[in-house]
Amino acid sequence: MTELPICTLVSWKDIDRWADTLAQEVLSGSGAPETIVGLTRGGWVPSRLLADRLEVKHLAALRAQHWGVTATPNGNAEITEGLTTSVKGRKVLVVDDITDTGESLDLAMEHVRTKEPLTLESATLLHISHSTYVPTYYAEDVPKERWAWFVFPWNYWEDIRTLVAKARPDGKTPSGVRQLLRDRCRIEVPEEDVLRAFGPA
Ligand code: ADP
Numbered sequence: 467m468t469e470l471p472i473c474t475l476v477s478w479k480d481i482d483r484w485a486d487t488l489a490q491e492v493l494s495g496s497g498a499p500e501t502i503v504g505l506t507r508g509g510w511v512p513s514r515l516l517a518d519r520l521e522v523k524h525l526a527a528l529r530a531q532h533w534g535v536t537a538t539p540n541g542n543a544e545i546t547e548g549l550t551t552s553v554k555g556r557k558v559l560v561v562d563d564i565t566d567t568g569e570s571l572d573l574a575m576e577h578v579r580t581k582e583p584l585t586l587e588s589a590t591l592l593h594i595s596h597s598t599y600v601p602t603y604y605a606e607d608v609p610k611e612r613w614a615w616f617v618f619p620w621n622y623w624e625d626i627r628t629l630v631a632k633a634r635p636d637g638k639t640p641s642g643v644r645q646l647l648r649d650r651c652r653i654e655v656p657e658e659d660v661l662r663a664f665g666p667a
Contacts (some may be wrong), residue, residue, distance in 0.1 A: 470632055470650040474614040481619060484605035485512065486590040489519035491603040492589060493560065499559035503528050505574055508563035511620045516561055522658050526551045530570040543569045545577045558583040562619060564592040568599030592616065626655060630663040640664055
């Protein structure tokens with residue numbers, strides 16, 4: 467049987483609420499930063515939403531990637547596209563969607579620290595309690611017992627295509643796949659979305 471994770475479908479409404487909470491946390495903490503660094507790709511939308519709420523005009527991107535055991539000797543995440551803008555002497559906030567192992571954000575923080583910011587903090591929408599890295603701010607704490615693969619709205623089609631491809635050998639037909647997603651991933655995916663992810667017959 468193929469491995470299908472328990473999933474949670476995240477709505478834009480959830481994102482909006484978490485972004486509001488996070489902005490509030492930052493404001494009651496050390497206040498709005500001068501620069502926000504969004505980790506690609508998961509941190510792009512959250513960082514833009516925070517920049518809007520905190521009235522931050524300076525937004526930069528940083529890419530931390532997990533290359534897997536075949537690409538690096540230890541299978542750890544690494545920075546594949548560094549900061550292209552100077553953050554020296556600035557008050558910086560690094561933003562991502564979720565800390566799960568926390569490795570990507572930990573690495574990103576180390577990288578930004580070498581660029582000599584005045585202050586450096588981190589923020590995520592979700593924080594899973596088993597993460598080795600704890601962000602300075604997060605909107606929601608997820609106990610590790612409630613771990614799920616969170617299907618963020620900006621990653622919807624990528625995740626649905628992946629899940630459908632995994633469920634296809636056992637599920638066979640679109641309705642069989644849809645049932646597997648219901649039983650194993652515990653998500654209700656509209657029929658037309660499963661059909662779209664199946665691709666042309
Ligand atoms: P890793 O470095 O092991 O991939 P991280 O906790 O550093 O784990 O997360 C890296 C990125 O992977 C996150 O920013 C997010 O986009 C994605 N991700 C990791 N865990 C989850 C999850 N449980 N649900 C949804 N996305 C996840």
